[in-house]
Amino acid sequence: MESLKLSKEKLGDFVSKLTDKELLVPQKEGEALKFAPLAGEDMPELDYENTSVPPKNAVFPHTETMLQFELGKMDMQVAAGDEKEKVLLGVRPCDARAMVIIDNLFTWDVDDPYYVDKREKSTVVGLACHEPCSNCFCTSVGGGPASTEGLDVLLTDLGDSYLVQPLSEKGEVLCQAGADVLEKASDADIQGAEKAHEEAANKISRHIDTAGIPENLPSLWEHELWEEVSRSCLGCGICTFLCPPCHCFDMQDEVEGFEGRRCRTWDSCMFSEYTMHASGHNPRHSRRERTRNRINHKYSYYVDKFDVIACVGCGRCINLCPVNIDILDILSKVREAL
Amino acid sequence: MRENGNPYKPHVASIEDAWYETYGDRAIKTFKVVFDDEEIKESWEHRPGQCAMIGLPGVGESMISISSSPTEGKFLRFSVMRMGKVTQALHELEPGDKITVRGPYGNSFPVDEWKGKKIITIGGGIGQAPLRPIIEYVKANRADYEDLTIIYGSRTSGDLCFKGELEEVTSTDDVSCHLSIDVEEENWQHYVGFVPSLLMEVNPSPENAIAITCGPPIMIRFVLENLKKLNFEDEQIYTTLENRMKCGIGKCGRCNAGNLYVCKDGPVFNYATLKQVPESFA
Numbered sequence: 001m002e003s004l005k006l007s008k009e010k011l012g013d014f015v016s017k018l019t020d021k022e023l024l025v026p027q028k029e030g031e032a033l034k035f036a037p038l039a040g041e042d043m044p045e046l047d048y049e050n051t052s053v054p055p056k057n058a059v060f061p062h063t064e065t066m067l068q069f070e071l072g073k074m075d076m077q078v079a080a081g082d083e084k085e086k087v088l089l090g091v092r093p094c095d096a097r098a099m100v101i102i103d104n105l106f107t108w109d110v111d112d113p114y115y116v117d118k119r120e121k122s123t124v125v126g127l128a129c130h131e132p133c134s135n136c137f138c139t140s141v142g143g144g145p146a147s148t149e150g151l152d153v154l155l156t157d158l159g160d161s162y163l164v165q166p167l168s169e170k171g172e173v174l175c176q177a178g179a180d181v182l183e184k185a186s187d188a189d190i191q192g193a194e195k196a197h198e199e200a201a202n203k204i205s206r207h208i209d210t211a212g213i214p215e216n217l218p219s220l221w222e223h224e225l226w227e228e229v230s231r232s233c234l235g236c237g238i239c240t241f242l243c244p245p246c247h248c249f250d251m252q253d254e255v256e257g258f259e260g261r262r263c264r265t266w267d268s269c270m271f272s273e274y275t276m277h278a279s280g281h282n283p284r285h286s287r288r289e290r291t292r293n294r295i296n297h298k299y300s301y302y303v304d305k306f307d308v309i310a311c312v313g314c315g316r317c318i319n320l321c322p323v324n325i326d327i328l329d330i331l332s333k334v335r336e337a338l
Numbered sequence: 339m340r341e342n343g344n345p346y347k348p349h350v351a352s353i354e355d356a357w358y359e360t361y362g363d364r365a366i367k368t369f370k371v372v373f374d375d376e377e378i379k380e381s382w383e384h385r386p387g388q389c390a391m392i393g394l395p396g397v398g399e400s401m402i403s404i405s406s407s408p409t410e411g412k413f414l415r416f417s418v419m420r421m422g423k424v425t426q427a428l429h430e431l432e433p434g435d436k437i438t439v440r441g442p443y444g445n446s447f448p449v450d451e452w453k454g455k456k457i458i459t460i461g462g463g464i465g466q467a468p469l470r471p472i473i474e475y476v477k478a479n480r481a482d483y484e485d486l487t488i489i490y491g492s493r494t495s496g497d498l499c500f501k502g503e504l505e506e507v508t509s510t511d512d513v514s515c516h517l518s519i520d521v522e523e524e525n526w527q528h529y530v531g532f533v534p535s536l537l538m539e540v541n542p543s544p545e546n547a548i549a550i551t552c553g554p555p556i557m558i559r560f561v562l563e564n565l566k567k568l569n570f571e572d573e574q575i576y577t578t579l580e581n582r583m584k585c586g587i588g589k590c591g592r593c594n595a596g597n598l599y600v601c602k603d604g605p606v607f608n609y610a611t612l613k614q615v616p617e618s619f620a
Contacts, residue, residue, distance in 0.1 A: 067395075251590070297594070
């Protein structure tokens with residue numbers, strides 16, 4: 001597909017061509033930066049490292065109504081899906097890859113109709129990273145600052161303009177909608193973007209060699225490292241809550257007046273109640289077991305099942321942990337122990 | 339959004355009959371339910387060992403093993419221990435009330451592979467619920483199987499599930515039922531002691547046999563040890579795992595034991611497989 005170019009001055013014009021869709025762009029909400037609908041005439045602000053809340057929220061919302069019912073009635077109705085299609089503008093490549101990773105989970109054996117519906121109705125416009133964060137390690141887990149996996153369009157900042165690369169049919173449709181404000185990219189533009197991609201990859205300062213980890217991680221089941229790395233854990237769950245490939249959820253019923261709904265919400269394997277049996281027995285009774293499961297799930301079980309590590313190296317779990325638990329430190333200890 | 343085939347949307351079923359198996363804080367109540375929708379009633383198929391999500395709108399759902407065999411008829415039986423919010427609400431229901439059901443979920447006991455073999459079930463407490471469909475299935479297809487040995491125990495005689503029907507099992511040459519309680523009681527005609535000891539007392543031969551055990555984790559551990567003492571091979575031993583579940587279809591994440599999802603890869607596991615899973619008896 002032909003590469004295009006969008007002058008930064010015309011970003012607003014481009015966005016205005018997409019009015020039939022809901023446009024989600026990174027926006028501040030208190031201390032958090034998250035994808036939210038762009039209001040009225042606002043201009044998308046694409047100058048940021050990464051959002052604190054990953055865009056998985058758009059396809060797998062933090063809270064989602066699954067079924068609705070009238071109090072006292074047994075019939076449950078499937079909640080209506082989104083009417084409008086969505087465009088997510090400015091998604092970092094790691095977060096787009098995460099969606100591809102969890103596509104595996106939500107479509108294996110039986111499709112999850114809520115996720116699949118939202119995913120089908122979303123166009124993901126990525127923004128290549130120029131300045132990776134200090135804890136980014138995407139290149140160690142199969143990604144990169146300009147990885148195109150899961151993206152419909154990739155934007156690369158060229159200074160005054162963006163290189164616009166449509167990558168899928170959805171991406172083509174989007175570019176056609178904005179054809180008036182897009183121009184053909186020159187060879188120099190394309191080379192400029194390639195150079196920027198390479199430079200960004202070289203700026204990534206943290207690395208881990210994952211070779212051998214998926215196959216051998218469970219052999220460290222009783223190793224003392226799990227006690228060591230979980231000792232300071234508070235069990236707050238932020239490492240999984242805001243992890244782009246984390247996908248675990250709880251289901252709860254809520255009743256308000258005569259209206260009831262069964263909804264799902266993000267859940268975390270780092271919470272003690274997550275696995276607690278009704279009897280009170282908990283197969284993962286301490287943070288040692290829960291941390292061990294978290295790392296094993298991402299780096300071994302998920303690889304067994306779907307042939308991909310359920311971690312995209314975005315660094316959020318490192319950045320946000322209140323007690324500075326660092327997944328790369330854990331993986332280094334794993335490496336040493338293997 | 340696809341309405342048809344939404345895997346989270348449950349069917350409605352009516353309680354045809356309900357009775358208490360045991361009483362007390364953790365009472366067990368059995369529900370016999372029939373789907374309201376004729377089409378679902380006719381098309382529903384399950385195999386021994388499978389589970390279903392049963393619940394009530396506004397309260398929630400719980401994964402419960404189907405304690406009836408498909409050979410018994412176009413109904414489902416669930417034996418539910420009163421434990422948490424959902425099971426408490428279910429216990430309040432009477433014949434004529436309705437529940438929601440979705441499933442069936444999970445794999446099943448490989449009853450076809452077991453044809454021509456001796457079947458030994460070893461249960462403890464509510465663990466007899468997933469074993470009951472095997473017993474009923476084998477009884478309904480009696481010619482396909484060799485001896486059927488039922489070993490079952492609970493803390494007291496009041497804690498035994500399906501007591502009536504088990505006591506009715508007339509010991510013949512090829513069917514036997516051995517019951518136990520943990521401590522002596524007046525008028526108790528059967529064994530006194532723990533299930534693993536009863537197993538040693540019954541002393542079944544491993545020759546051409548399959549042993550299936552369900553019950554509290556501590557009982558399973560000692561039953562497994564004793565089965566090994568009786569020279570059963572790992573491949574001859576089956577058990578079921580239970581973990582907390584929400585979705586039942588391998589999405590919500592929480593029921594994993596190691597790299598296995600109990601809702602999809604289980605609940606039935608061969609011991610040879612389970613031995614490789616470090617978290618399975620946690």
